[in-house]
Structures are given as C-alpha cells and as structure tokens.
Amino acid sequence: MSEERPNRRRGSIAFLVLLWLLTQAVTILRQPLLDDVDSTHSEAAREMLLRHDFVTLYVDGVRYLDKPPLPYWLAAGSMAIFGQHDWAIRIPLALAMLVLILYVYRIGARLYGERAGFYAGCAMATAIGPFVYTRFFIPDVMLALWITVAFDMTLRMTEESERGRRASVAHAAVFALVCTAAVLTKGLIGVVFPLALLVGFLLFTGRLRLLLRMHPALGTLLFLVTAVPWHWLAVVQNAASGESKGFFWFYFINDQVNRYLNTRIPRDYDKVPLLLFYGLLFVWVLPWGVFLWHAAAERVRGWRAGNHNLRTPGVLLAWWTVLIVGFFTFSTRQEYYTLPAIPALALLTGAALARRDGEQRRQWAYSALAVSGVLLGVLCLAVAAVSHPPAHEELWQTLQKHPEDYALSFGHLFDFTESAFGFFRLPLLLMGVSLLVPTVAAWWLKRNGRSYAANVALALGMCAVLCTIHVGLEYFYPILGSKPLALALEKELRPGDRIVIDGQYSNNGGVNFYTHQPVWMLNGRTDTLWYGSLYADAPNRFETTTSLLAAWKSPQRVFFITHSAVRTDRWLALFGGKRIVENGGKFVLLNHD
Structure with missing residues (x-):
C-alpha cells in the first residue's frame, strides 16, 4: 500500500502536468499580443527591462502608474532570459498556472484524499475561466495563487493554534509574504483578501482569540519590511510634477479607492451587470461547476441531520468564494474579477466528486453534461455545415462594430454577424466534436461505475475544447491585434520616421511592442497614459489634428494607422499619401516616400 500511494501521486501529478502542457505550454508559442491591456502591460515590462527602472x-516613454510591479518584474526577467518575444511575456503566467494546479492538488489531497485532490487539480487545469484569462497579460491568476497559499496557511495556523500552542513561525511568515506578493500583484485587495479570509473565518467560528497565537506582530513586521519599500520608492520617484498630483493620489486614491467607488479618472472601463457577473462565475468553472450542486446538497443534508460544525475546510472554502464575489458586488466589476475564487470552487468540486466515486445512482450531473454537450455540439456542427464565408469579403468586413462595448474584455463578441461565422468553420467543427464526444463518454463511463475514467475523459475533452477556443482566437486575431501591421511597418521604417495611432494607445499598442519604436496618438489623451503625460518630464506623445496635418505635410515620413476604410479614403483624398498596409480592418497610410 505504501508503494501504491507514491505511484498514485506520481501518476496524478504527471497527468496534471500533461493537462497544463496541452492547455498552457503549447499555446503560448502561437499567441501574439492582443491590443489593449495585453500589449500595454507587455510594453510596460519591456520598457522596465530597457530602462533598468524597476520602480x-x-x-511608450510615459509613466504608467496604474499597476503594482511584481507581474512586470517576472515578465521582464523572462525577457532578460529568453529575449524580447511575446511568448516570453506568457511564461510567468503559464508557470503561475502550473504551480496553482499542483498546489490545488496537494491541498485537496491533504484535506479530502488523493482522489479528491486529483479531481480538484483537473478542474483547476481545464476550467474555462483560468484558460481564457491567461490568453492575455493580466495578473488575476497570480492573485488566485497567492490567495490559495493564504488559505492553506490559514488552515494550518488554525489547526496548530487549536492544539493549545502557538502557530508555526514558518507558516506565519509565509502568510505575511503571500500578503506582500498579493499587494505587489494586484494592489490593496492583495492584503484585504488574505486578512479577511483569516480573520473572517476565525470570527465566524468563534475563535478570534486564536489570532494572538499566530505571531501577528512578526507577520505585520515582515509584511511592512517587504511591502513598504517599493511603495515608498514609487512615491518618492514620482512626486507631484507639472499638472500631476503624484503617485500617491493616482495609485492609492484614484486607481484603487475611486475605482472601487466607480469614480476613477479616466473612466476607461465598464461595469458588468451584477446578474451577469454572478452567472459568469459559473461559466468560468464549467464543466466542473455542475458538480458543485453535490457539495451544496451534502452540506444541507448534514445541517438537517444535526451536523452544525462550521470549523471545517469546506466552510472556509465557501467563505473564500463569498468573500471574492461579495467584495466586487459593491464595486466596479470586470468579467474576470471572480477568478481568484475558482481554486476554492475547484477544491469543493474535487471533494464532491471523490465522495461519489463508484456511485451509479443520481448521475444527473453527468447526464446534464452529456445532453448539453450533444445539443451544443450538434449546433456547432450544424452552423459549420451551413455557414460559408461571403465571397470577396474578409472577416472584418462582416462584423458590426460596437465600440461602446469594448471596455468589457469580451466586448468584441457583440460584433459577430451571421455571415462572420463562415470564417470559423474549422473551429466550429472542432468545437462540435470536442463537446459531443467527451461528455457522452464521461456519462457512459460513469453509468458503468468507472468514475475515475469518466472524469479523466472529461478533463481530456476539455483540453480539446480549450485548444479550440485558442484556435478561434487565432482566427479572430487580425481584429484584436497589430502584429502583422508591426511586421510590415518594420520593413518600411527609417530613422526619424513617426508612427501615429488614430485614437488612444490601446487601439494599436502592439505596434509599439513589436517595432520597438515610440508611437504618437491622434486625439488619444483619454486612457491610462493620460495621467503620466501630466508630468513635467513626460514626452509629448499626443497629436492634435492640426499638429498631425503639419507633420503630414512636412519632409518627415509619417505612418498613420486607422481602423476605418471610409476614414482612410477620405484622408487620402483630402491630404494625399498612400495606403501601404491593410490587415484586419486596420490601414497604415504613409504621407510620402
């Protein structure tokens, strides 16, 4: 038995690493930067490396004071090792995801048994949300990792303190360092969430006195020693200058307090409706979220049977979920703000699945997945069969733009029209098969008492689904990214040339990253570069129509990037020049050779 368990652990870890390879490692090599936050954050990491300024x-040479530095330190370190490539930017996120998967597995195995940990790791590796939101460079998966470690330390310190002795110094130190890492990853909520997780759990279960046994003074001191230096240096290095109020006002007051209150300046984001926000959490944990009903039902049955024990890991996992979702219920909300709750849901799912291993009754969850997989799979196959790309048109010509929705991370989905699906026949065919076959196979295996095989089939099937989503994103990339434009521009650029983006930086930020050249924005002083441009030493990166026309008529060569065919034709007719590049509905104009 002792030999069987290590072998089982090694087999589980090997399979979870395989899931990570199929979903994360393979895809990072085929993923150019998207415009908007992806290219903005990537350029911030690249310039950190070039400037050797880690504060x-x-x-684009302008202060970007919105974000804490840890994700950018990691990305800059990756580029220092591997070079200034888009895939190098992805490596820290992919590795964070691997650590998170294995950490969830280990916690689940310790709390509920090896099989539960394995199922929890499968859920973490193949849930939709974590995959989708590692397609671009945002730090929420890293935050999920830090909160997962904080959960583990909370349980360990509580268990140790209940035995009448003080908690381990090592565990208290790790908790404090995790708070630092979370603050340097996501700002003030990085310390709010771990502390609320610990204090709230102790308060709710009537054990707040145990906090005194968890080395609070040592933890506080360690947190301050590790978290304060960067903040202090940032305040000193970015004192009020020109029209700016300095780092402290923008980073703490405007970007965190005012964002929570929905009064941030500039308001370059949108607020997801509350019911959609809740519903998306269920979507992000699909297909595994359907099994959460089992966990909830078991808790209700236990409560009715007189088991009112609240001092359990399951209660802390529930509090973890409620804390994340509840916090953002009363603030600004993006679709991905619930991601830090997904490890908790994965652990609850793993425990519920493990308790039902071998059962052949009450398989409605697998039946529901099979029915949904068949219906959606057949729908995808049918759409692929009847859809054909319009003759003599490109994808961008079939879309209906809704720029008012682009502040949402999935705003471009509203651009789809019936004719646009014709360009996605292959992804639709792959998605149809990926949805239909694994869900039916999982149902059949579970029905025959092969629970482990059923869940393995579901995990592998989700790898196919997620890779198909990635393929679809590649098909859609010309709409969302600027790498083809940048590569074409590189062949044309000469020293002294100027690149001008029509609108704000996020419209074509990838051009800045891939060409390694500064860009100017026409009437684009509206996004997060606005505040940095107020500093007295900020380079002038913003053009007005008057200044651009003056440059257009000067001997300097000017490349103008716009997203409108009508505007392109009108500009060339009025001011001259020529169109040199076109891709995905984006046009590059040149004033003269």
Whole structure:
C-alpha cells in the first residue's frame, strides 16, 4: 500500500502536468499580443527591462502608474532570459498556472484524499475561466495563487493554534509574504483578501482569540519590511510634477479607492451587470461547476441531520468564494474579477466528486453534461455545415462594430454577424466534436461505475475544447491585434520616421511592442497614459489634428494607422499619401516616400 500511494501521486501529478502542457505550454508559442491591456502591460515590462527602472512603469516613454510591479518584474526577467518575444511575456503566467494546479492538488489531497485532490487539480487545469484569462497579460491568476497559499496557511495556523500552542513561525511568515506578493500583484485587495479570509473565518467560528497565537506582530513586521519599500520608492520617484498630483493620489486614491467607488479618472472601463457577473462565475468553472450542486446538497443534508460544525475546510472554502464575489458586488466589476475564487470552487468540486466515486445512482450531473454537450455540439456542427464565408469579403468586413462595448474584455463578441461565422468553420467543427464526444463518454463511463475514467475523459475533452477556443482566437486575431501591421511597418521604417495611432494607445499598442519604436496618438489623451503625460518630464506623445496635418505635410515620413476604410479614403483624398498596409480592418497610410 505504501508503494501504491507514491505511484498514485506520481501518476496524478504527471497527468496534471500533461493537462497544463496541452492547455498552457503549447499555446503560448502561437499567441501574439492582443491590443489593449495585453500589449500595454507587455510594453510596460519591456520598457522596465530597457530602462533598468524597476520602480516606475513606463509605456511608450510615459509613466504608467496604474499597476503594482511584481507581474512586470517576472515578465521582464523572462525577457532578460529568453529575449524580447511575446511568448516570453506568457511564461510567468503559464508557470503561475502550473504551480496553482499542483498546489490545488496537494491541498485537496491533504484535506479530502488523493482522489479528491486529483479531481480538484483537473478542474483547476481545464476550467474555462483560468484558460481564457491567461490568453492575455493580466495578473488575476497570480492573485488566485497567492490567495490559495493564504488559505492553506490559514488552515494550518488554525489547526496548530487549536492544539493549545502557538502557530508555526514558518507558516506565519509565509502568510505575511503571500500578503506582500498579493499587494505587489494586484494592489490593496492583495492584503484585504488574505486578512479577511483569516480573520473572517476565525470570527465566524468563534475563535478570534486564536489570532494572538499566530505571531501577528512578526507577520505585520515582515509584511511592512517587504511591502513598504517599493511603495515608498514609487512615491518618492514620482512626486507631484507639472499638472500631476503624484503617485500617491493616482495609485492609492484614484486607481484603487475611486475605482472601487466607480469614480476613477479616466473612466476607461465598464461595469458588468451584477446578474451577469454572478452567472459568469459559473461559466468560468464549467464543466466542473455542475458538480458543485453535490457539495451544496451534502452540506444541507448534514445541517438537517444535526451536523452544525462550521470549523471545517469546506466552510472556509465557501467563505473564500463569498468573500471574492461579495467584495466586487459593491464595486466596479470586470468579467474576470471572480477568478481568484475558482481554486476554492475547484477544491469543493474535487471533494464532491471523490465522495461519489463508484456511485451509479443520481448521475444527473453527468447526464446534464452529456445532453448539453450533444445539443451544443450538434449546433456547432450544424452552423459549420451551413455557414460559408461571403465571397470577396474578409472577416472584418462582416462584423458590426460596437465600440461602446469594448471596455468589457469580451466586448468584441457583440460584433459577430451571421455571415462572420463562415470564417470559423474549422473551429466550429472542432468545437462540435470536442463537446459531443467527451461528455457522452464521461456519462457512459460513469453509468458503468468507472468514475475515475469518466472524469479523466472529461478533463481530456476539455483540453480539446480549450485548444479550440485558442484556435478561434487565432482566427479572430487580425481584429484584436497589430502584429502583422508591426511586421510590415518594420520593413518600411527609417530613422526619424513617426508612427501615429488614430485614437488612444490601446487601439494599436502592439505596434509599439513589436517595432520597438515610440508611437504618437491622434486625439488619444483619454486612457491610462493620460495621467503620466501630466508630468513635467513626460514626452509629448499626443497629436492634435492640426499638429498631425503639419507633420503630414512636412519632409518627415509619417505612418498613420486607422481602423476605418471610409476614414482612410477620405484622408487620402483630402491630404494625399498612400495606403501601404491593410490587415484586419486596420490601414497604415504613409504621407510620402
């Protein structure tokens, strides 16, 4: 038995690493940067490396004071090792995801048994949300990792303190360092969430006195020693200058307090409706979220049977979920703000699945997945069969733009029209098969008492689904990214040339990253570069129509990037020049050779 368990653990870890390879490692090599936050954050990391300034972030030479530095330190370190490539930017996120998967597995195995940990790791590796939101460079998966470690330390310190002795110094130190890492990853909520997780759990279960046994003074001191230096240096290095109020006002007051209150300046984001926000959490944990009903039902049955024990890991996992979702219920909300709750849901799912291993009754969850997989799979196959790309048109010509929705991370989905699906026949065919076959196979295996095989089939099937989503994103990339434009521009650029983006930086930020050249924005002083441009030493990266026309008529060569065919034709007719590149509905104009 002792030999069987290590072999089982090694087999589980090997399979979870395989899932990570199929979903994360393979895809990072085929994924150019998207415009908007992806290219903005990537350029901040690139300029950090070039400037050797690890305190203040810069984008296009302008201060970018919105974000804490840890994700950018990691990305800059990756580029220092592997070179200034888009895939190098992805490596820290992919590795964070691997650590998170294995950490969830280990916690689940310790709390509920090896099989539960394995199922929890499968859920973490193949849930939709974590995959989708590692397609671009945002730090929420890293935050999920830090909160997962904080959960583990909370349980360990509580268990130790209940035995009448003080908690381990090592565990208290790890908790404090995790708070630092979370603050340097996501700002003030990085310390709010771990502390609320610990204090709230102790308060709710009537054990707040145990906090005194968890080395609070040592933890506080360690947190301050590790978290304060960067903040202090950032305040000193970015004092009020020109029209700016300095780092402290923008980073703490405007970007965190005012964002929570929905009064941030500039308001370059949108607020997801509350019911959609809740519903998306269920979507992000699909297909595994359907099994959460089992966990909830078991808790209700236990409560009715007189088991009112609240001092359990399951209660802390529930509090973890409620804390994340509840916090953002009363603030600004993006679709991905619930991601830090997904490890908790994965652990609850793993425990519920493990308790039902071998059962052949009450298989409605697998039946529901099979029915949904068949219906959606057949729908995808049918759409692929009847859809054909319009003759003599490109994808961008079939879309209906809704720029008012682009502040949402999935705003471009509203652009789809019936004719646009014709360009996605292959992804639709792959998605149809990926949905239909694994869900039916999982149902059949579970029905025959092969629970482990059923869940393995579901995990592998989700790898196919997620890779198909990635393929679809590649098909859609010309709409969302600027790498083809940048590569074409590189062949044309000469020293002294100027690149001008029509609108704000996020419209074509990838051009800045891939060409390694500064860009100017026409009437684009509206996004997060606005505040950095107020500093007295900020380079002038913003053009007005008057200044651009003056440059257009000068001997300097000017490349103008716009997203409108009508505007392109009108500009060339009025001011001259020529169109040199076109891709995905984006046009590059040149004033003269």
